[in-house]
Amino acid sequence: MDLSFTPEQERFRKEVRSYLDDLLHGEFAEIRGRGGPGDEHSCFEERLAWEQRLGADGWTCVGWPAEFGGRGLPLHQQVIYFEEYARAGGPGRLGHIGEGLIGPTLIHFGTPEQQRRFLPPIRLGQELWCQGYSEPNAGSDLANIQTRAELDGDRWVINGQKVWTSLATWAHWCFVLARTDRDAPKHRGISFLLVPMDAPGIEIRPIVQITGSSEFNEVFFSDTPTPADLVVGGVNNGWKVAMGLLAFERGASTLGQQFAFMREYREVLEACRRNGRAGDPAVRQRLAEMWSRLEIMRLNTLRMLTMADRPELSGPAYISKLYWASLHRDLGELAVDVLGPEAMIAASTPFEPTAAQRLFLYSRADTIYGGANQIQRNIIGERALGLPPEPKVNG
Known part of the structure; x- marks a missing residue:
């Protein structure tokens, strides 16, 4: 290799x-x-x-x-x-949601008209996108969505709620999973709709995070219209499109993360040298372990590249999300441990977290979004190792 x-x-x-x-x-x-x-x-x-x-x-x-x-x-x-x-x-x-998620999805599933309308503004940074997937009772069990859309002449009329909608306050468009056939089985009867964020009946409520910022939001749709031709991949075929989009989410852009994490690690290392903690053997051991884990992440990235045309050797791809999410969380903990009491002090009033504080607070979410660690372990067990699936509990 x-x-x-x-x-x-x-x-x-x-x-x-x-x-x-x-x-x-x-x-x-x-x-x-x-x-x-x-x-x-x-x-x-x-x-x-x-x-x-x-x-x-x-x-x-x-x-x-x-x-x-x-x-x-x-x-x-x-x-x-x-x-x-x-x-x-x-x-x-x-523009990462447009470039990395909806753009490749439209290239693969969209009509020529949809591609001509939406791809150029994404590429030029003229239109921003957000994702309407999760709902209060439909997170890991995404097929449990209750948002519905009904065809009324030349438009869809949407009613429902989405949550954890990143960048909704800035987005021009949202791709929305909605149930368009309530009598169909759970994974069917779902359509993938494109909705302008300035359409009537849309309400955005920012969610304040532990960092003090509001990256994501609740979005409510009340008789919200969108043109009938803005359904991607065909009516009631949205589950296939939605899963295709999630596959694009694991694309090449995630493979540069190791460099970003290494930059954060070097900042922790510099802080350690500055405050004298570099002389503590226990701290030095944790720093060495973190460096080793970052190097393993880099090598697994290179392994994935060499195996890109050999899906039977896809082990590194399966473990990638679980590995980097846990690593980043631990890097945040290392940062505040190295800083000690300094990490507990606000940089300004009102509270504006320092880079180390943001790293510690935000990286807690890495093990949840995009597939929680528990879900990732199930995927590894069932798809990579061929183990029996988890028993399904009815009721």
Whole structure:
């Protein structure tokens, strides 16, 4: 198994590094490293300008096929791009839901009309998206959704509630899972609808998180209309589309995380040297263990690249979410332990968490969103190891 990059790929890395460094030490220096987990509310206008600059320069949607406006980069080069973006301290992407989730879904399942209408504004950073999946009683059991949509002439009329809707206050559009046939079996009768966020009958209620920010929201639909042709993949075929979208969520952009985590680790290491904790043998052991886990994460990423065309060797992909979520949570705990009492002090009034505090508080959610650790273990057991499925309890 070859774990190295070719000279051509390394030349591409230099091109990406030069482009990002020029912007992030120049015009966009003030937002370098901003807008990440727990900091999503910061610098919205500046990050929107960043999004649109990337789009104008052809550095969004790098993995999309060229016929849809992307660069059509192979997987290895996509990973290099996302690695360098994290290394450079690129700000949190406002367009990641459009680029990484709905965009590839429309490329795969959408009609030509839907592709022409929605893909260019996503690529250029002109329209932002949010995701209408989870509901109060439909999280891990997503097929339990109760939001419904009924066809009324040339439009769908939607009623229901979504929760944990990231970036809803800024989004122009939302893709919504809704039940369109209440008599169909649980995983059928669901449609995947595209809904403008300025449509009548939409109410957004921000949810204040433990970090003090409001990345996600509750969204209520009350007789909310959307055009009849904005159903993706066909009426009552939404479950297939929804699962396809979740597969895209595990795409190449997640493979650059190790660089972002390593940058956070180096900040912890610097704090440790500054406050004298580096001389504590127990702390040094934890630092060494964390470095080793980060290196394992990097090597597993490279293993996934070498196995991209061999699905029978997909073990590293199955363990990826469980591994990095637990690692990031532990890195947050290491950060506050290294800082000691300093980690308990607010940086300003009203409360504005420091980078270490955001890391500690937000990373608690890593083991829940996108598939809780318990769900990930079930997936590994059933799909990777072939173990019997968990017994289903009726009632």
